[in-house]
Amino acid sequence: MPVRPASGDGSARVPGRCLRGHHLSVSGAGNGWSHFYDLPDVTCRVCAALGDPAATWCLIDPARQFVSPSAPERGLVLAVIPPVERGEPGRIELRLNGQAVGEVRLAACGPCRRAVITGVGVEVALRRLGYGRVLVAAALARAPQARYRWSTAVLPDTVEACAFWSAIGFPGTVGKPHFCSDMRLLQGDSGPETGIRRD
Ligand SMILES: [Zn+2]
């Protein structure tokens, strides 16, 4: 079943449109619960009547992130792994029943208000379900777009990658990372400064 990030403010339990673009106010929506993901789900009634396999999808709050050891072992959750050593990227894993199925790596600098996604990956067998979108939304939730200038070091150099980055509406520059001077300074010996900072 596909998954999408829920709207940021948490109030939008039901999004405006289904995955096929139907306005749910017209097509009608049903709310349910996915025991597989342990998350709320939404069904577009028109898509369901048409037998569309993407009629029902789950919503996950991208800001609901657990520090790794305390992440629930059940359902689909976001787990933050802080850097072990200086210079390592901060990571957020998407875990299904305790198993990592994808991750995003990011560098963020609070004082410079720069944030760079340095990698996104999803298990090959589990692509095209929205996991990548959820991971990017989780990264964005760490550093608000209103205050941070976002970019990616991830090149959209394959059709698959280009399709992903052009579809998700990333609010920054894709493929041209804007590392701050602190990140650049550390790139010489110990790599970019990549701790996830919360502020
Ligand atoms: Zn629909």
Ligand SMILES: [Zn+2]
């Ligand atoms: Zn900086």
